[in-house]
Amino acid sequence: MVLDPSRDPAAAALTGRLAHRGSADDPIRPPAARIVTQTTEGSTVPAYATEIAVRWSDMDVFGHVNNARIVTLLEEARTELLFTAGAQVGAVDLARGVVVARLSVRYRRPLVYSGTPAALRVWMSELRAASFDLDYEVRDGRSGEVAATARTQLVPYELAAARPRRITDLERAFLEGHRGTERSVPDA
Numbered sequence: 480m481v482l483d484p485s486r487d488p489a490a491a492a493l494t495g496r497l498a499h500r501g502s503a504d505d506p507i508r509p510p511a512a513r514i515v516t517q518t519t520e521g522s523t524v525p526a527y528a529t530e531i532a533v534r535w536s537d538m539d540v541f542g543h544v545n546n547a548r549i550v551t552l553l554e555e556a557r558t559e560l561l562f563t564a565g566a567q568v569g570a571v572d573l574a575r576g577v578v579v580a581r582l583s584v585r586y587r588r589p590l591v592y593s594g595t596p597a598a599l600r601v602w603m604s605e606l607r608a609a610s611f612d613l614d615y616e617v618r619d620g621r622s623g624e625v626a627a628t629a630r631t632q633l634v635p636y637e638l639a640a641a642r643p644r645r646i647t648d649l650e651r652a653f654l655e656g657h658r659g660t661e662r663s664v665p666d667a
Contacts, residue, residue: 525602525656525657525658525659526600526601526602526616526657526659527556527559527560527564527600527601527602527657528598528599528600528601529555529556529559529598529599529601530596530597530598530599530620531552531555531556531596531597531599532596532597533552533590533591533592533593533595533596533597533620534592535592537551537592538591538592541589542589542591543589543590543591544589544590544591544592544626546584546586549584549586549590549617549626549627549629550582550584550629552597552599552617553582553584553599553615553617553629553631555599556599556600556601556615557601557613557615557631557633560601560613560657561573561574561577561633562574564653565650565653568649568652568653569649570647570649570650570653572635572647572650573635573650575638576635576636576637576638576644577633577634577635577636578633578634578636578643579631579632579633580610580632580633580634581630581631581632582629582630582631582632583629583630583631584627584628584629585627585628585629586626586627587625587626587627587628588619588624588625588626589626590617590619590626590627591619593619593620593621595619595620595621596620597617597618597619597620597626598617598618598619598620598623599615599616599617599618600615600616600618601613601614601615601657602614602657602658602659602661603654603655603657603658603659604630604658604659604660604661604662606646606651606654606655606658607646608645608646609634609635609643609644609645609646610632610633610634610635610643610646611632611633611646611654612630612631612632612633613630613631613633614628614629614630614659614661614662615627615628615629615630615631616628617629630662635650
């Protein structure tokens with residue numbers, strides 16, 4: 480199944496949002512993400528990696544990226560993984576409805592605007608019948624230092640029925656392909 484922007488509002492919104500993705504030569508709008516297998520501690524985790532531009536307006540009065548903007552960076556990386564990469568393998572229902580049930584962020588060092596995109600990695604750390612956890616690592620694009628780690632618990636959701644739903648076999652296989660063993664943030 481392929482997302483059809485002419486018949487699916489979620490696909491239309493996603494297509495419009497991702498249309499800005501540029502080329503490798505464009506530092507402000509880098510190309511689509513890639514899959515990597517190296518994490519900070521050197522263990523093998525099939526993480527989804529992307530670079531997301533940090534905007535000057537993301538900074539706050541304290542001279543670093545505001546904590547709420549870090550959460551926005553997480554959302555952008557998560558959206559690319561679940562909606563774009565998921566759609567490429569036919570797991571399109573995640574783009575039609577998934578809600579954040581829990582969010583935990585550990586801020587490790589300030590992230591500042593440098594003209595270099597932040598480097599984000601996302602991997603699935605826990606999979607249940609009707610929810611899953613994604614863990615994140617946010618790195619300063621220039622120094623490579625870890626600025627934040629995070630975890631979200633996500634629940635697939637049927638918008639029309641206004642209720643949670645179970646994870647499909649296709650979604651489970653897709654998420655298992657991004658399973659890591661590390662937990663970026665201790666359980667809250």
